[in-house]
Amino acid sequence: MTTAMKTHNEIHWADWSPDTFERARREDKLVLVDSGATWCHWCHVMDHVTYEDANVVDLVRCRFVSVRIDRDRNSELDAYLQRSVPVVRSQGGGWPLTVVMTGDGHVLYKATFLPPRADARYGATAGLIEVLTSLEEYWRRNRAAIAAAGEDIRRSLAGTLSQAYSRPAPATADQVGLVLAGIYAEYDETHGGFGREPKFFNTPALELLLERGWQGDPRSLDIVVHSLESMARGGVYDQLAGGFHRYSVDARWHVPHFEKMAYDNAALLGLYANAWSLTGRPLFRSVALHTLDWVRAVLLGNDRRGFYASQDADLGPGDDGDYFTWTAAKFRDALGGQDEQLMASWYDVDDAGDMLARPGRNVLHTPKTLAQQARMMQIGEEELKRRVEAGRRRLLQARLERPAPAVDRTVFADLNGMLIDACLTAWQRLGRNDARDDALAALDALLNDLRDGRGVFAHYRDECGLRRVGALADQAWMLRALLHATAATSEDRYLEAARKLADYVLAELTESDGAFRNLPAGATGPAAVPPLRAWEDSPVRSAASVAAQGLIDLAHLTGQTRYGQAGRRALDSLTGAVSRQWGAFLAGWAQAVEQALRGPRTVTVIGTPADPIARDLSDHARRTYVPGGYVIAIDPARNDHLALLAHLGYQANNRPLAYVCRSGACLAPAHSADELRQRLDELKRAGAD
Incomplete structure (x- = not known):
C-alpha cells in the first residue's frame, strides 16, 4: 500500500491478510474493502468526499474492519474482487471498488464510487452510510442464509469455470473467425474503435486486425486505419507531449479521463509503430515518436533501472485534468x-x-x-x-x-515487460537507437533487481524486498521482453533467462489440462485469492495468451519442442468456451492461435555489423512489419551469438545473407536489401493464402 493511499483520512485501513479476516470474525464485524489506485481520479474524490466525512469515519471505525488495496500492487486480488458475484447486489466494477465481505470471505455487496449520502450531483440514490448500515442490519438478521448463498455462488462459479474448460480441442481458424466476427460487430463505423462510451482502446483487437491487414484483408486494415486516426486526432491523445490518456468518456475520443498508464502507452506505441511500417502514414509515425518521447521523459528514471507505472490525472480532489487542459x-x-x-x-x-x-x-x-x-x-x-x-x-x-500530476515510480515487472517490448519495436520500426538502449538497460536492471534465486520475477520490490513473486502476468510479459531482447542482441543470456521463466510457468502455473492459472496454487482460507484462469483481454492482452505465444516462440529459438507443445495445449484448453459474443475480449488468444497455426516467422541476418551489406539487411528487416515475427542479427565472430546460431540451425557464410522463414521452411537466401524486400513480399503473399 503506497503512502499516498494511506493518508488524507482518519480511517484505520488494514492490509488484506488472514489476520485481518480473523479479527473481523473475532470482533463480529463485516469487512469493508476499498480497492483503488494512485492514478484514479474518482478514488481521490471518494477519499476526500466520503472517507474524510466525520460520520463515515465514525461508522467505519466503530462497526467495520476496513481494508485498503492498491490495485496496481495487488492486481490478482483486485481481479478476483472485480469478478466476484455478491450475495446481495452489485453496481458493476471499476475503481474505486467498494466491497463489503463477511469474515468468512463471502462477498456481500459490490459497488464503485459512493458519496457519504444520497447526492444528485453524483447520481447516487444512496450513500455509503446508508449502504453500510443496511448491509450490517441485513447480515445480522440473515447470517445463515448469507453463508449458504455465498457457498452456492462459489460452487456455481467453480462449476461454470470447470464447464468452460471441460471440452478442450485443437484451436482452429474457424474459432479465430468467431473472434473476428465479434470484433467486427463492435466496430464504431463513425468514430472508430469498438463499442460506445466510455471508450477504451482495445489494442489487442486492433493488433489482430493489423495482422489481417498485412495478410491482405482490406476490411480489417480499414478498421485499424480509421480507429488509429480517430484516436490520434482526439483529446484522448496528448496533442502536445505525446502519449495517451486511459480512456475517452465520449464515443468521439474527445474528452478523456486524464491519467496516463504504462500499459496503454506500451501497447499503443508498438501498434502505431507497426501501423506506420505497414501503411506509411506520417500521422502514425508522428504519434509513435511523440509517445516514445513521453515514455522516456516521464516513465523512465535517469538511472534507467526500469519504467514507472503511471501518471496521475490530477493535482488534487478539486482538479479534473487541469494540467492537460486550457482556457x-x-x-x-x-x-x-x-x-x-x-x-x-x-x-x-x-x-x-x-x-x-x-x-x-x-x-x-x-x-x-x-x-x-x-x-x-x-x-x-x-x-x-x-x-x-x-x-x-x-x-x-x-x-x-x-x-x-504525480508519477507512480513503482517498477512493476509486467508493465516493464510491456514497455521493453514496445521500445524494442519502436527501435526496429522507427530507427530509434535510444529506445533500444533504454529497453536493454531496464531489462538488465530488472534481471538483477526483481528476480529470486530461481530466476522467477516478483511483481515489484519495496523496502521489505521482493513482493508477490511468481504471478503469471509478470512471467509472461518478461518472457516476451526476454525473447525480443534475444532477437535484438542474439545474446544467449537473455535466452537462458527466458528458459528459466518458461520452466517455472510449466511447473507452477499450468493445470493438468494445460491451462494457465494466474497465481501459484497453495493458499487457503478467507483471505486466500483463488487462482483464476483468465484469457480475456482487459485492457491489454491477457497474460495467458502472451505466455502461450511466448512458449511457442521459445520452442523455435531453442529447438525444444516441449515449450511449443505446452503453448498449444494452453490455447486448446479454452476452445470449449470460444463464441462470437466474446469477440474483442479474446483477440489476444486469437493472435496466439494464429501464431500456433501458421508457425513462427523469422528473418535471420548473418554477418558482421561492420559490413555495410549486413547492416542494410538488418535495417530493412527491422523496419518491415511482419506479424509475430522476429528479426535476428547474428555476428558469427561473437562467441555469445554462436549458441543461437546453433539453435536455429544456420551456418556462417563468407558473405552476409538473410534467411526469411516460416514454420521452419526458408525461402532462398537474400544477399541484398532488394532481394530481402522480394523475400518479404513472398512471405506476405504466403500469409494471405
Missing part, C-alpha cells in the same frame, strides 16, 4: 501573440471549452486533417505543418512550467 485566455498567453488564430482553429479552442464539469476548459484535439486545415486556411501543407509544430512547442513549454 482560451491561457492558450493565447502561451502563444505570445504568434499564430493565435491558426492554433486555436487547429486545436479547436474557444471560450466555451469542452468539459461540462469545468466550463471554459478546452481539451486540445485536431478535428481536421492537415490537408483539410490547409485548404480551409488557403496555405500550403508544409507551411501549416511548420507553424503548427512551432506553436505546439510553445504550448508544451508553457505547460511544462505548471505543477505536473
Whole structure:
C-alpha cells in the first residue's frame, strides 16, 4: 500500500491478510474493502468526499474492519474482487471498488464510487452510510442464509469455470473467425474503435486486425486505419507531449479521463509503430515518436533501472485534468501573440471549452486533417505543418512550467515487460537507437533487481524486498521482453533467462489440462485469492495468451519442442468456451492461435555489423512489419551469438545473407536489401493464402 493511499483520512485501513479476516470474525464485524489506485481520479474524490466525512469515519471505525488495496500492487486480488458475484447486489466494477465481505470471505455487496449520502450531483440514490448500515442490519438478521448463498455462488462459479474448460480441442481458424466476427460487430463505423462510451482502446483487437491487414484483408486494415486516426486526432491523445490518456468518456475520443498508464502507452506505441511500417502514414509515425518521447521523459528514471507505472490525472480532489487542459485566455498567453488564430482553429479552442464539469476548459484535439486545415486556411501543407509544430512547442513549454500530476515510480515487472517490448519495436520500426538502449538497460536492471534465486520475477520490490513473486502476468510479459531482447542482441543470456521463466510457468502455473492459472496454487482460507484462469483481454492482452505465444516462440529459438507443445495445449484448453459474443475480449488468444497455426516467422541476418551489406539487411528487416515475427542479427565472430546460431540451425557464410522463414521452411537466401524486400513480399503473399 503506497503512502499516498494511506493518508488524507482518519480511517484505520488494514492490509488484506488472514489476520485481518480473523479479527473481523473475532470482533463480529463485516469487512469493508476499498480497492483503488494512485492514478484514479474518482478514488481521490471518494477519499476526500466520503472517507474524510466525520460520520463515515465514525461508522467505519466503530462497526467495520476496513481494508485498503492498491490495485496496481495487488492486481490478482483486485481481479478476483472485480469478478466476484455478491450475495446481495452489485453496481458493476471499476475503481474505486467498494466491497463489503463477511469474515468468512463471502462477498456481500459490490459497488464503485459512493458519496457519504444520497447526492444528485453524483447520481447516487444512496450513500455509503446508508449502504453500510443496511448491509450490517441485513447480515445480522440473515447470517445463515448469507453463508449458504455465498457457498452456492462459489460452487456455481467453480462449476461454470470447470464447464468452460471441460471440452478442450485443437484451436482452429474457424474459432479465430468467431473472434473476428465479434470484433467486427463492435466496430464504431463513425468514430472508430469498438463499442460506445466510455471508450477504451482495445489494442489487442486492433493488433489482430493489423495482422489481417498485412495478410491482405482490406476490411480489417480499414478498421485499424480509421480507429488509429480517430484516436490520434482526439483529446484522448496528448496533442502536445505525446502519449495517451486511459480512456475517452465520449464515443468521439474527445474528452478523456486524464491519467496516463504504462500499459496503454506500451501497447499503443508498438501498434502505431507497426501501423506506420505497414501503411506509411506520417500521422502514425508522428504519434509513435511523440509517445516514445513521453515514455522516456516521464516513465523512465535517469538511472534507467526500469519504467514507472503511471501518471496521475490530477493535482488534487478539486482538479479534473487541469494540467492537460486550457482556457482560451491561457492558450493565447502561451502563444505570445504568434499564430493565435491558426492554433486555436487547429486545436479547436474557444471560450466555451469542452468539459461540462469545468466550463471554459478546452481539451486540445485536431478535428481536421492537415490537408483539410490547409485548404480551409488557403496555405500550403508544409507551411501549416511548420507553424503548427512551432506553436505546439510553445504550448508544451508553457505547460511544462505548471505543477505536473504525480508519477507512480513503482517498477512493476509486467508493465516493464510491456514497455521493453514496445521500445524494442519502436527501435526496429522507427530507427530509434535510444529506445533500444533504454529497453536493454531496464531489462538488465530488472534481471538483477526483481528476480529470486530461481530466476522467477516478483511483481515489484519495496523496502521489505521482493513482493508477490511468481504471478503469471509478470512471467509472461518478461518472457516476451526476454525473447525480443534475444532477437535484438542474439545474446544467449537473455535466452537462458527466458528458459528459466518458461520452466517455472510449466511447473507452477499450468493445470493438468494445460491451462494457465494466474497465481501459484497453495493458499487457503478467507483471505486466500483463488487462482483464476483468465484469457480475456482487459485492457491489454491477457497474460495467458502472451505466455502461450511466448512458449511457442521459445520452442523455435531453442529447438525444444516441449515449450511449443505446452503453448498449444494452453490455447486448446479454452476452445470449449470460444463464441462470437466474446469477440474483442479474446483477440489476444486469437493472435496466439494464429501464431500456433501458421508457425513462427523469422528473418535471420548473418554477418558482421561492420559490413555495410549486413547492416542494410538488418535495417530493412527491422523496419518491415511482419506479424509475430522476429528479426535476428547474428555476428558469427561473437562467441555469445554462436549458441543461437546453433539453435536455429544456420551456418556462417563468407558473405552476409538473410534467411526469411516460416514454420521452419526458408525461402532462398537474400544477399541484398532488394532481394530481402522480394523475400518479404513472398512471405506476405504466403500469409494471405
